[in-house]
Amino acid sequence: MRTRVLWLLLVLAVAGALVVALTGGDADDSSPAARAAAISAGVRCPTCAGQSVAESAAPAAEAVRAEIRRRVDAGQSREEIEAYLEGRYGSDILLTPPRRGVGALVWVVPLVVVATAGAGLWLALRRWSRRSLAHASEDDRSLVERAR
Amino acid sequence: MKRRRIAPWIAAGVALVLVFVVFVAATSKPAEERIAESPLVGRPAPAVAGEPVTDRSGTLAELRGKYVVVNFFATWCVPCREEHPELIRFAARGDAAVLQVVYGDRETKVRDFMEKHGGDWPVIADPTGSIALDWGVRGLPESYIVDPDGIVQAKIIGGATEAFIESVLRRLETGR
Numbered sequence: 461m462r463t464r465v466l467w468l469l470l471v472l473a474v475a476g477a478l479v480v481a482l483t484g485g486d487a488d489d490s491s492p493a494a495r496a497a498a499i500s501a502g503v504r505c506p507t508c509a510g511q512s513v514a515e516s517a518a519p520a521a522e523a524v525r526a527e528i529r530r531r532v533d534a535g536q537s538r539e540e541i542e543a544y545l546e547g548r549y550g551s552d553i554l555l556t557p558p559r560r561g562v563g564a565l566v567w568v569v570p571l572v573v574v575a576t577a578g579a580g581l582w583l584a585l586r587r588w589s590r591r592s593l594a595h596a597s598e599d600d601r602s603l604v605e606r607a608r
Numbered sequence: 609m610k611r612r613r614i615a616p617w618i619a620a621g622v623a624l625v626l627v628f629v630v631f632v633a634a635t636s637k638p639a640e641e642r643i644a645e646s647p648l649v650g651r652p653a654p655a656v657a658g659e660p661v662t663d664r665s666g667t668l669a670e671l672r673g674k675y676v677v678v679n680f681f682a683t684w685c686v687p688c689r690e691e692h693p694e695l696i697r698f699a700a701r702g703d704a705a706v707l708q709v710v711y712g713d714r715e716t717k718v719r720d721f722m723e724k725h726g727g728d729w730p731v732i733a734d735p736t737g738s739i740a741l742d743w744g745v746r747g748l749p750e751s752y753i754v755d756p757d758g759i760v761q762a763k764i765i766g767g768a769t770e771a772f773i774e775s776v777l778r779r780l781e782t783g784r
Contacts, residue, residue: 506746519712520745523737547647548744 467582471575496529499538502555503528503545512555641772646744646752646763653678653754654742656707658732661718666730668707668754675704675777676754680740682713683721685748687767692725697770699729703777704753709734711748753780 490498500514505521513521513528524545531541545553596604648654656668656678668676679695681688699706706729710718715733722731734740743752751764753776761780764773 506744519737520740523741526736527738527741547651548742549746550645550647550744 492529492532495538496525496532499528499532499541500525503542504553504555506549506553641764641766641768643776644763644765646760648744648752648760649763651760653752653758653760654739656709656732656739658709658734658739661710661715661731661733662722664728664730666707667732668758671705671707672758673756675756675780677704677706677773678743678752678754679706679708680711680743680745680748680750681708682711682748683717684713688749691749691767691769692727694768694770694773696726698773699727701770701774703774705729708732709739709743711740711745712737753777755780 497514501512503513503524505511505513505516505518506524507518507520508516511521513524515521528541531544536544542554551557653668660666668678677695677698679691681691683689695706698704706727708727708729708731710731710733718731718733732739743750747765749765749767751768751773752760753762753764753773755761762776764776
């Protein structure tokens with residue numbers, strides 16, 4: 461019973477992680493400045509290596525930050541802003557893969573692998589525990605008797 | 609004992625890989641002109657309009673009906689300076705118009721540069737970088753070829769030669 465509850469909790473945790481991965485857990489309902497900063501943190505600086513536009517002081521990063529803020533103020537969603545930038549620079553402008561289309565696989569595949577591995581482990585443990593609980597047959601008993 | 613015999617082989621393998629990496633780095637050509645992918649290719653060109661830096665004014669919309677090379681440059685960019693005479697030769701052929709956008713540079717410097725080196729085409733200021741952002745510019749120099757219908761047909765990165773731009777233009781015109 462206790463084992464079943466634990467497994468149920470594990471399944472719920474994996475399902476919850478999947479939901480968060482696909483829908484995003486960002487708090488986008490904060491102030492426009494905070495929303496713009498959060499979006500900027502996920503956008504690669506177009507002219508520098510490995511930095512987000514939030515971190516970089518390059519003129520191109522400044523331009524992207526200003527454009528993000530302008531679009532946030534205009535009421536655009538994170539998805540709309542990211543789609544605009546992808547339409548200009550390509551999908552690699554985003555530091556995190558998009559949660560839609562092929563990019564969603566990056567989020568889903570690891571979770572599916574973990575879930576499959578967990579299910580496999582559960583089956584293996586179940587089989588091993590059944591083996592250990594196997595009862596001695598008549599032949600086993602007669603063998604033990606003869607040995608005595 | 610066995611480990612002692614394996615160690616020299618591992619060291620030799622690592623040394624071989626290092627020699628290969630150094631060889632590739634030393635013999636590879638520096639960055640040069642090439643066609644690059646862009647999400648803009650096949651789509652309507654973003655607007656290019658703003659304050660002219662020189663006496664020549666103009667916008668991309670005004671050049672509709674002919675091929676246009678939209679070139680992003682700065683005077684501090686060495687490949688841009690090397691590309692400049694190539695652009696002058698290309699423009700002299702009259703096969704396409706040239707429109708330059710200043711990227712991260714002072715207008716006075718650009719004006720001096722154009723006066724000294726020539727280039728009879730509109731040069732547009734982009735002080736906020738918004739034009740470059742609309743075009744997805746990642747480095748300098750970058751050129752985009754826009755067809756007479758206003759559709760972006762190619763993106764060239766690196767300092768382009770007259771011959772290279774001309775060859776890209778020919779391919780586009782013949783539909784290859």
